[in-house]
Amino acid sequence: MFARRRFAVLKNLLEYIGLEPGRLHFSWISSAEAEKFQRTAQEVVEAVRKLGPAKRLIKDIRKVA
Amino acid sequence: MDFEAVTQKIREIAKRLLSEGQVDAVLGYREGTVPMRERPFFAYTPEEAEQLVWTPFCCNNLANFLIRKPKGEIGKWGIVAQGCVTRNLVGLIQENQLKREELFIIGVPSPGMVDRRKVLDKFPGKTISQVLVEGEELVIKGPGLDERLDMKTVKRDNCYTCIQRNPVIVDEMACDKAENDSMGGDIDKMAAPWESLDPDQRWQAFYDNFKDCIRCYACRDACPLCYCHVCFVDESQPQWCGKTQDFADVATFHLLRAFHCAGRCTDCGACESACPVGIKMRRLTSKIEKDIRQMYGYRPGLEIEATPPMSVYKPNDPEDFIK
Numbered sequence: 001m002f003a004r005r006r007f008a009v010l011k012n013l014l015e016y017i018g019l020e021p022g023r024l025h026f027s028w029i030s031s032a033e034a035e036k037f038q039r040t041a042q043e044v045v046e047a048v049r050k051l052g053p054a055k056r057l058i059k060d061i062r063k064v065a
Numbered sequence: 066m067d068f069e070a071v072t073q074k075i076r077e078i079a080k081r082l083l084s085e086g087q088v089d090a091v092l093g094y095r096e097g098t099v100p101m102r103e104r105p106f107f108a109y110t111p112e113e114a115e116q117l118v119w120t121p122f123c124c125n126n127l128a129n130f131l132i133r134k135p136k137g138e139i140g141k142w143g144i145v146a147q148g149c150v151t152r153n154l155v156g157l158i159q160e161n162q163l164k165r166e167e168l169f170i171i172g173v174p175s176p177g178m179v180d181r182r183k184v185l186d187k188f189p190g191k192t193i194s195q196v197l198v199e200g201e202e203l204v205i206k207g208p209g210l211d212e213r214l215d216m217k218t219v220k221r222d223n224c225y226t227c228i229q230r231n232p233v234i235v236d237e238m239a240c241d242k243a244e245n246d247s248m249g250g251d252i253d254k255m256a257a258p259w260e261s262l263d264p265d266q267r268w269q270a271f272y273d274n275f276k277d278c279i280r281c282y283a284c285r286d287a288c289p290l291c292y293c294h295v296c297f298v299d300e301s302q303p304q305w306c307g308k309t310q311d312f313a314d315v316a317t318f319h320l321l322r323a324f325h326c327a328g329r330c331t332d333c334g335a336c337e338s339a340c341p342v343g344i345k346m347r348r349l350t351s352k353i354e355k356d357i358r359q360m361y362g363y364r365p366g367l368e369i370e371a372t373p374p375m376s377v378y379k380p381n382d383p384e385d386f387i388k
Contacts, residue, residue: 002377007387008384012356013356016257017268017316017320018264021264025388043388057316059313063311064310
């Protein structure tokens with residue numbers, strides 16, 4: 001419940017700076033909800049695959065090291 | 066605002082407090098070594114109190130200097146405080162970093178502080194050796210330079226949208242309170258300037274805004290909210306944030322710095338005033354403060370008894386984003 005407030009602010013902040021909508025997902029899943037967990041994981045993977053590889057907030061260690 | 070009269074009054078109060086032994090030191094501003102940069106100053110004796118000043122260049126947030134004191138060094142402090150500084154003092158009291166009885170607050174209504182960058186930008190290539198205040202005007206002097214500027218046109222961005230010019234908590238005022246607590250600007254219109262852009266433009270705007278950051282951490286050090294003994298950027302085990310100038314590291318620092326201030330930032334503008342390269346951090350932090358205002362109806366630092374928004378929850382908090 002405390003986390004809900006923090007995540008609400010964090011999600012808005014990350015989308016405010018231009019993280020593509022659909023890259024960041026939140027879900028409540030109980031340990032008894034295996035089916036929901038499986039479904040959510042699939043949805044997240046599909047949504048992120050559509051957006052392609054992340055380019056923002058990514059550090060290429062070969063360039064900076 | 067009559068700065069000279071307020072200066073005299075602050076000195077008078079400080080001298081009285083120090084000579085009567087009511088406080089051990091008075092924290093205020095004194096003239097800086099360069100124009101338009103007054104610096105924080107601890108007056109320990111009535112003689113030292115003669116150096117205190119009040120000008121439109123008091124950009125440091127003095128609340129910041131009370132939390133860095135070694136524990137137990139000083140019993141009671143006098144502090145010269147305008148609206149935003151008292152809001153930060155309220156925040157520090159809420160967070161158990163200070164006690165109200167440790168403070169003697171010398172209150173001053175804020176006239177809105179001058180952004181020295183805005184003044185410097187008006188005279189490119191010129192050296193400014195002296196800046197005087199005459200009524201509502203600044204007189205700018207230097208080699209081949211004798212100009213006047215209307216102070217209203219060169220204030221800091223955050224001062225235009227100030228909602229609390231008068232001190233929230235005060236023990237003695239150095240002059241009458243300002244008629245309006247608000248400076249008149251609408252923060253909801255100015256906050257979060259990138260909201261109207263699409264994601265690509267937002268990222269570009271974010272990049273352009275922070276690309277010049279040299280990671281000196283002046284914004285963090287000037288901030289009265291940042292009092293962790295070891296900041297997350299200084300931790301090496303684990304290393305939360307890379308030390309390079311790569312934009313991913315720069316962005317991580319600024320995002321997390323802003324996020325740590327969520328629901329606490331009073332928009333005092335000390336970070337922007339401290340920045341040596343003129344980065345506008347408020348374009349980022351104002352988004353969080355706007356969200357907090359709209360989602361949880363909270364403005365930081367206005368009441369000591371209020372509960373900070375990030376340490377409570379309500380059953381009906383927004384949760385549309387959770388699937």
